[in-house]
Amino acid sequence: MMEHIELFFKSIFVDNMVFAYFLGMCSYLAVSKKVSTAVGLGAAVIFVLAITVPLNWLLDQYLLQEGALTWLGPEYADYDLSFLSFIMFIATIATMVQLVEIVVEKFSPALYNSLGIFLPLIAVNCAILGGSLFMQSREIETLGLAFNYGISSGIGWFLAILAIAAIREKIRYSAVPAPLRGLGITFIITGLMAIGFMSFGGMLTGGDEAAAPVEKTTQVEEVKKDVKQKEAEIKTVLSIADNTNK
Amino acid sequence: MGLLSKKDSKLISDPLLDNNPITIQVLGICSALAITAQLKPSIVMAVSVLFVMGVGNVVISLMRNIIPSKIRIIAQLIVVATLVIIVDQVLKAFAYTLSKELSVFIGLIITNCIIMGRFEAFALANGPWRSFLDGIGNALGYGLILVVVGFFRELLGSGTLFGLKVMGDPVEKTGLFALGYENNGFMVLPPMALIVVGIIIWIQRSRNKALIED
Numbered sequence: 001m002m003e004h005i006e007l008f009f010k011s012i013f014v015d016n017m018v019f020a021y022f023l024g025m026c027s028y029l030a031v032s033k034k035v036s037t038a039v040g041l042g043a044a045v046i047f048v049l050a051i052t053v054p055l056n057w058l059l060d061q062y063l064l065q066e067g068a069l070t071w072l073g074p075e076y077a078d079y080d081l082s083f084l085s086f087i088m089f090i091a092t093i094a095t096m097v098q099l100v101e102i103v104v105e106k107f108s109p110a111l112y113n114s115l116g117i118f119l120p121l122i123a124v125n126c127a128i129l130g131g132s133l134f135m136q137s138r139e140i141e142t143l144g145l146a147f148n149y150g151i152s153s154g155i156g157w158f159l160a161i162l163a164i165a166a167i168r169e170k171i172r173y174s175a176v177p178a179p180l181r182g183l184g185i186t187f188i189i190t191g192l193m194a195i196g197f198m199s200f201g202g203m204l205t206g207g208d209e210a211a212a213p214v215e216k217t218t219q220v221e222e223v224k225k226d227v228k229q230k231e232a233e234i235k236t237v238l239s240i241a242d243n244t245n246k
Numbered sequence: 247m248g249l250l251s252k253k254d255s256k257l258i259s260d261p262l263l264d265n266n267p268i269t270i271q272v273l274g275i276c277s278a279l280a281i282t283a284q285l286k287p288s289i290v291m292a293v294s295v296l297f298v299m300g301v302g303n304v305v306i307s308l309m310r311n312i313i314p315s316k317i318r319i320i321a322q323l324i325v326v327a328t329l330v331i332i333v334d335q336v337l338k339a340f341a342y343t344l345s346k347e348l349s350v351f352i353g354l355i356i357t358n359c360i361i362m363g364r365f366e367a368f369a370l371a372n373g374p375w376r377s378f379l380d381g382i383g384n385a386l387g388y389g390l391i392l393v394v395v396g397f398f399r400e401l402l403g404s405g406t407l408f409g410l411k412v413m414g415d416p417v418e419k420t421g422l423f424a425l426g427y428e429n430n431g432f433m434v435l436p437p438m439a440l441i442v443v444g445i446i447i448w449i450q451r452s453r454n455k456a457l458i459e460d
Contacts, residue, residue, distance in 0.1 A: 020436060026359040053443040083335060086353050087327040094320045123319060126276035133350035178458050179451035180444075183272060183352040186443030194437035 005150050011152040013200035017127050018160035020194060021134075022128030028161050031121075031185055038165035039158075041122075044100075046154030048122050049131050053150030054143055056089050058133040064088060081208050091131045097123040127157050164190060247335065252395040257379040261387035263454075267360045268391045269447045270457060274360035277351045278392055286408055287348055288396030290341070292389030296382065298329045299361055303381030306369040322365045323356065328356045360388055395442050403433030408453075 006009035017023040026046070031041050062068055064085045101119045105112045112119075122128060131153050140146050145243055176185050267273045274295075281287045293302040305325050306313075313321045334352050337345035345352065355361070364384055400406060405413035405423070414421015416429055432438055451457045 022276050022279040022436070022439070023354070025279065026273055029272050029275065083331055086331055086334070086356055087324065090323050090327050090356055091320070094323055098320075123323070124357045124359055124362050126354045129357045130276075130350060130354055133353050137350055177448075179455075180448050181458065183269070184447040184451065185442050187440050187447060189438040191440035191444065194440060198435065198437065 004145065006143060007148050008152045009203065011149055012156040013197065014157065014203060015153070016156040016160060016200075017130065017153050018157060018190070019197040021130065024125045024157055026124050027121055028157075028164065029183065030167040032161050032168055035162065035165045035169060038161045042154075042158030042161050044119060044122055045125065045157050046151060047103040048093070048097060048100060048128055049150040049154035049157075050147065051100075051150070051152075052089075052093050052128060053131050053135050053146045055092055055096070057090055057135055057140065057143060057146035057176060059092065060085065060136050068121070072099075075077050085133075085136060089129060093128050094123050094130070127153075160193075163193065254376065254379055257376060258383035258386065261380075262390060262459075263387075263450075266387045266391065266450075267363075267384050268388055268443070269450055271360075271363070273363050274358045275387055275443075277354045277358055278388065278395075279443065280436070281351050282392055282395040282399055282402045282439050282442075283403065283434050284409075285393070285396040287344065288392040289389075290337070290344055291348065291351070292385070292392045293336075294330075295358065295360075295388055295456055296331045296385040297333060298326060298355055299364065299381035299385040300378055301381075302326055302329055302361060303364060303369045303377040304374045307364045307372060307374045307377035310370050318370070319362075322362060326356050326361055329435040360384055391443070391446065396445065398442055399431060399433045399438060402430050403438075405429050411441060 011017075015021070016023065018028055027041060032038050060068070062071065065079045066080040066082060067077055068081070069079045097119060101112075104119070131150060134148055134153075135146055140149055164186065168186060171185065171189075180188070261267055265271065268275060268278055281291050292451070303327055310434065330353065333335050334345070334356070337348070337352065364381060368380045372380070397407070401412065403421060405411065405416055411421070413427065413429075414423045433442075
């Protein structure tokens, strides 16, 4: 339970997709002129991330990782398909976005019309692919955690675009130097917001250090056990061989 | 340029300044910002995008008459993903530490909006040679910003360029450091990438008033 809570807050504040990794910046900058459209896109991103990250976790776990194909049979044990992960992930994402588009169009035409152009845009939003790639590179352990990671990083992105849209609505009334108006000031405000979000960095460091050494010792013990078992096996095999020779 | 006609050379020169993909079209920013803390990864990233865009634009342009428009997005994504896998594998084979440093951002070339944008806007409507030039031009415009941002962030942030000590040694206080210069550690952190790009936009738009938004 604790690790779920930790991951949740970490992906929203500390590892915020926009402010710490600059993922999904293009749509973040292009669609943040009005709060209402920003909310629509943000909600769609949360939804798509919550579906695709766990789905790609399953793909990664049972198809792509080194030795992931063992469930097919022992002869597939040393296959490593991880070089295919880009193409598999992007295929999943494109399919899911298409599916979401069809479902939304069927059941809620009003929402479909208000989202309209943003839905296909999500397929090429780096935040979505980035979520899956970070899920893979950070080796998230369970399906539940992957789902949690998808949702919470989506919420982080939603928070960022909501905040910048609100600021941009207000900044229209202030005297920004002409060449800086529009894109330039948005970049600089995002930079300032990122500085603010950096202060969340110290929030969760205490827990990590305490938990890490325990896992390592158990692993070493297991390896030792394995070695002892192997030795015993070899001895018995040797003794059997000796007996048969005699 | 003697080799290219006037119209063709415009395809390359336009995206460098007046129609720069990052500062004017607002495309491909995601990967551009994250890896610019040092000059070397910035250049590797620029070259990778150059390769993917040049080849990808030609491939899409060759296939433009046989791709049904309904599934063109997934067709484009597959082409990009294949090219990016090639780049990723080459980097892993020949520059492993660098590919670890770039981590997921090589993979994120797939969702780089410049590439999709150029496929949609140009390669689907033009012949292979012109598409190739357009791809190269846009990738160069993207690379230019990357290199400029990477240059300033590495120089001011750690006093080095390509890992070589340009400003002197910060520990032994040689070179500029002897005069009391200090590294601005803030430049290495993520937020400054945004602010540096913001300043580039500012400079660019004060030089060319036509680009100012209202």
